[in-house]
Amino acid sequence: MRGGLVFWGLITFSFPQTVMAEITRIADLQRNQSVTVVGVVDHIPDEDEIMLRDESGKILVYLGPNATLPALNETVRVTGMVDDDGPREINATSLIRADGTTLAMRGYE
Structure with missing residues (x-):
C-alpha cells in the first residue's frame, strides 16, 4: 500500500506507508508490557541474553x-514483552540489527 502527498495539485510524492512501533525508554518500561526499545549492546552475560542500554538505563534482554x-x-x-515477575527483563520476539537484518526470536520458551 502506498501513501502520497499532493503539493498544490501538481506534483505527487509517493512513499511506502509503514507502521512503526513507538519506542519506549528503558527507564519507562512497565512489567507485563509489550515494548519496542532501541539501545546499544552493553554486555553479553550469557549465550541467550544481552544487556541493552539507552540514555535512560539498562535492561537484560532474553533472546x-x-x-x-x-x-x-x-x-x-x-x-518483546517485559517479564511480569523476577528480575526486570525483556523476552524478545524480534531484534533488528544495525545493518537492518531482522532476527525472529523464540524468547518465551
Missing part, C-alpha cells in the same frame, strides 16, 4: 535458545 547474538556496542531495536 531465547540458539539465538544469533548481536555484537558488543552494536545498536539494535528489540521488540
Whole structure:
C-alpha cells in the first residue's frame, strides 16, 4: 500500500506507508508490557541474553535458545514483552540489527 502527498495539485510524492512501533525508554518500561526499545549492546552475560542500554538505563534482554547474538556496542531495536515477575527483563520476539537484518526470536520458551 502506498501513501502520497499532493503539493498544490501538481506534483505527487509517493512513499511506502509503514507502521512503526513507538519506542519506549528503558527507564519507562512497565512489567507485563509489550515494548519496542532501541539501545546499544552493553554486555553479553550469557549465550541467550544481552544487556541493552539507552540514555535512560539498562535492561537484560532474553533472546531465547540458539539465538544469533548481536555484537558488543552494536545498536539494535528489540521488540518483546517485559517479564511480569523476577528480575526486570525483556523476552524478545524480534531484534533488528544495525545493518537492518531482522532476527525472529523464540524468547518465551
